[in-house]
Amino acid sequence: xxxxxxxxxxxxxxxxxxxxxxxxxxxxxxxxxxxxxxxxxxxxxxxxxxxxxxxxxxxxxxxxxxxxxxxxxxxxxxxxxxxxxxxxxxxxxxxxxxxxxxxxxxxxxxxxxxxxxxxxxxxxxxxxxxxxxxxxxxxxxxxxxxxxxxxxxxxxxxxxxxxxxxxxxxxxxxxxxxxxxxxxxxxxxxxxxxxxxxxxxxxxxxxxxxxxxxxxxxxxxxxxxxxxxxxxxxxxxxxxxxxxxxxxxxxxxxxxxxxxxxxxxxxxxxxxxxxxxxxxxxxxxxxxxxxxxxxxxxxxxxxxxxxxxxxxxxxxxxxxxxxxxxxxxxxxxxxxxxxxxxxxxxxxxxxxxxxxxxxxxxxxxxxxxxxxxxxxxxxxxxxxxxxxxxxxxxxxxxxxxxxxxxxxxxxxxxxxxxx
Numbered sequence: 001x002x003x004x005x006x007x008x009x010x011x012x013x014x015x016x017x018x019x020x021x022x023x024x025x026x027x028x029x030x031x032x033x034x035x036x037x038x039x040x041x042x043x044x045x046x047x048x049x050x051x052x053x054x055x056x057x058x059x060x061x062x063x064x065x066x067x068x069x070x071x072x073x074x075x076x077x078x079x080x081x082x083x084x085x086x087x088x089x090x091x092x093x094x095x096x097x098x099x100x101x102x103x104x105x106x107x108x109x110x111x112x113x114x115x116x117x118x119x120x121x122x123x124x125x126x127x128x129x130x131x132x133x134x135x136x137x138x139x140x141x142x143x144x145x146x147x148x149x150x151x152x153x154x155x156x157x158x159x160x161x162x163x164x165x166x167x168x169x170x171x172x173x174x175x176x177x178x179x180x181x182x183x184x185x186x187x188x189x190x191x192x193x194x195x196x197x198x199x200x201x202x203x204x205x206x207x208x209x210x211x212x213x214x215x216x217x218x219x220x221x222x223x224x225x226x227x228x229x230x231x232x233x234x235x236x237x238x239x240x241x242x243x244x245x246x247x248x249x250x251x252x253x254x255x256x257x258x259x260x261x262x263x264x265x266x267x268x269x270x271x272x273x274x275x276x277x278x279x280x281x282x283x284x285x286x287x288x289x290x291x292x293x294x295x296x297x298x299x300x301x302x303x304x305x306x307x308x309x310x311x312x313x314x315x316x317x318x319x320x321x322x323x324x325x326x327x328x329x330x331x332x333x334x335x336x337x338x339x340x341x342x343x344x345x346x347x348x349x350x351x352x353x354x355x356x357x358x359x360x361x362x363x364x365x366x367x368x369x370x371x372x373x374x375x376x377x378x379x380x381x382x383x384x385x386x387x388x389x390x391x392x393x394x395x396x397x398x399x400x401x402x403x404x405x406x407x408x409x410x411x412x413x414x415x416x417x418x419x
Contacts, residue, residue: 191348268280
């Protein structure tokens with residue numbers, strides 16, 4: 001149960017921050033955001049506030065912000081349609097009733113001659129309650145259409161994604177991955193404030209109960225000067241010598257309270273990746289300061305970004321097999337192991353996944369944010385956008401291939417972890 005809760009929280013936080021980036025910068029650009037969704041598939045939870053519907057969906061495979069104009073507008077009112085009109089206090093049309101007009105007896109029924117809900121914001125038609133003369137009705141920019149009881153706010157062209165400058169559109173797309181890097185930075189920052197920042201000083205940090213260090217009489221804060229006659233200048237030196245000498249007695253010369261002491265310690269053997277190494281049950285020393293915490297948050301985010309790029313390089317060169325990739329099932333299985341290691345390890349795992357999502361979304365692959373940014377780059381070079389139908393087809397094919405890849409990876413995960 002703990003794993004399920006942890007997985008939901010991790011997935012929710014990473015996707016939420018990603019979509020929040022898209023949402024914030026789309027709203028700043030004046031784009032109408034119809035839906036803010038976490039997950040895909042059937043709706044589990046919905047909440048409407050303002051002009052946006054907030055939803056949680058069943059399948060944990062992503063999320064999205066549905067922006068007006070990003071997809072073709074669902075409602076198209078053509079000549080000959082009979083619609084009902086409701087008016088606001090300013091006399092403009094506030095609601096356009098498409099069907100079930102008998103449920104709105106106060107609505108004024110007209111037969112449409114001309115409708116423009118994007119640029120002119122006007123309806124022209126013949127009212128049933130008047131003579132046969134053509135009349136015009138001004139539509140409010142935030143008017144809604146009512147289709148089978150469901151209200152949908154209209155999107156004037158200036159509220160649509162395509163109407164914005166190249167820079168605004170690019171920023172609305174780039175902001176998603178950007179927020180994933182920011183989330184990772186914040187998690188590493190919090191960890192640094194709570195746990196401290198690892199130091200390379202040759203000083204002993206916390207000691208594990210039952211470890212060889214405690215049994216030998218070492219204490220937290222002891223400064224290691226030499227081990228087995230080798231001078232020590234950094235924590236890395238301490239780790240290196242201990243790891244190389246499992247089950248071998250080592251003479252530690254330490255400084256404690258201004259006095260030197262010699263203590264014999266025998267590292268216990270532990271198998272790591274089919275290799276035996278020595279451990280004494282000591283954590284690295286840590287330092288705490290706001291400046292170090294900020295630096296640690298930044299350097300850790302950069303470090304894991306580099307690691308993920310290295311893995312991508314191995315994948316491209318064929319040194320990293322596709323069955324080594326992980327989908328939602330693999331991430332869940334790994335999360336189950338991480339949960340047992342404690343909250344701090346779980347936080348670090350979340351930060352790593354957030355960096356991973358940020359980088360993957362920036363890859364120039366159709367249907368991903370990076371693919372859309374690539375089309376924006378082409379637009380900047382050409383001086384005009386790529387045909388929307390052609391771009392949409394490329395993204396559709398890319399999305400289909402990504403879904404196929406996810407199915408293959410998920411099947412490998414199921415075989416690896418559960419069969």
